Amino acid sequence: MTATRLIPFFVVLPLAGVFLIMLFGWKLRRFSEGTTLLVTLSLLALSFFSIGVQHAQSTLVHFSGGWKPPAGILLVEDGLTVFMLVTVHLVACCIVLFAISYMKKYTSPGKFYALFLMTLSGMNGILVTGDLFNLFVFLEVSSLSACALVAFGTERHELEAAFKYGVMNTLGAAFVLLGIAFLYAYCSTLNMADMAKVIAEKGGGRVVPMAAVLFIMGFGLKAALVPFHAWLPDAHPSAPAPISAMLSGLIIKCLGVYTLFRVLFCVLGMTPMLRSVLLFLGALSMGVGAFSAVGQWDIKRLLAYSSLSQIGYIVFGIGLGTPLGILGGLLHLFNHSVGKSLLFLTSGAVDYATGTRDMRKMGGLSQRMPVTSATGMIGAMSIAGVPPFGGFWSKLLIIFAAVQAGYFGYAAWAVLAGVVTMGYLAKAMKQTFAGALPESLRQVQEVPLLMRCAMVILAILCVGGGLLLLPGIQEAFLRHASEVLLNGSLYAKLIG
């Protein structure tokens, strides 16, 4: 009983942090950094605690305000939610550690921390809510604050990227709202579990596929699936490094991938038609992202295109709908969150030390920045899928699942995209860290201690990503999450 009372804290704690920072942050030194670190660490502890509780009770439900469903808003914590919460807070803690040193060069870091916590509370809200309209509200909370964060530097490129991001996101939200309106007209309820029940009883009709298409467009815009991806390669590189890490590591996954699969699998119910659409979009993203990344010379832009391609892998894996595919997709979600955040932090560290993001002006940095280069290598190898690291296992699972389901063409395509991924990441690492040190970079210093700490923690997580598949650990963490998606129709049983 007490455990269910803790669920609202995932939303309330960061919001309280925002409030305190806006009140006292400008007066007291170090107050905003301390509050943010405290909030994220306690949220991390809370999400680890909820793994154990969720293991014992399978699904936790909190009735906010004591209102019973379908009238009240539910906060639900099942396996998938817990999995996402742990991923989000692991990465968010490291990002805060990194930001404490990195954000010193900006004029008002207090506002940065306030917006950061606002984004975090929106993401947590999306993860725990059981009400479709509430999900829309949290979606807007986090995407608006993320948009403000992209523009944080207020230089030419940042403003332009933030404007594009804002327009695309608002358009996506309008599509989502339209979909919600259609579904409400059909089911006369907004509670997701109740909605799933009504749809299962009444059958799909013509409204549900229509809503599904609107959701794929809306959430696809937020997840940057390929035909809807135009904003991502601009927005991710332009933001400050901690925000790029957050955008690529967490936001596109919580706002896009998680919501898409929660709604499609648990509420609307998957059909073969939807599955083939998802497989096609996933494969398209894989290829387009990988091939566009090859020609980039801006290190952060290369990483942004790589994010596109990895999101394709995740959508493809989960879209297969087989147990192995879902397991691989979720594991890849975790590995990509950790690995890509690490790579963006590394590129931020390089930018911090050298003042440039152009790989043609770099080289030989491993002599001057040993920690950064070692962690960067680990991150790149994990994303590229080099055997002992986490990314290898998840890509292997996805490709096996595709072969098992009989999609040989898609499997070959995934292998090809993986090879290309290895190629462009090798190019990036070679250009940045290997070779001769140019004259202009002789004076480069290694980055401060806290930044190194953050990168080392993420690198350890990257190495350990494959361990999640071991029996024992897999049952505790991944298995529950994949079961939620696999038996999506069980979600309807949440309410009596």
Next chain:
Amino acid sequence: MMVYWLCLVLFCIGLYGVVRKRNVIKIVIGLIICEYASNLLFILVGYRMNGRAPVLSPDIPIENMVDPLPQAMVLTTIVIGVATTLLLVALALRLYEKYGTFDITKISELKG
């Protein structure tokens, strides 16, 4: 039935504004039109022909009342829409300071 189609036409007009217009402010206006079309659809979903306001009082029976839930939700989306518009217009003004123009084709140093 006609009203619903007109709603979707309104949404498409907004979409046209976002996709085809070159002026930053007109793009923002297009977005607002999109948002309002979906709000309108939401209100229509809860509307009943000749329905009365959803006020609960003990002496009037609950019949022929419009659905109050969409109205409450549209209120929320309008507030969200204000926040979005505010942010986008603020960005547009800062863009004007930096580039000296509202023309989106001239504000394109980043290639998507």
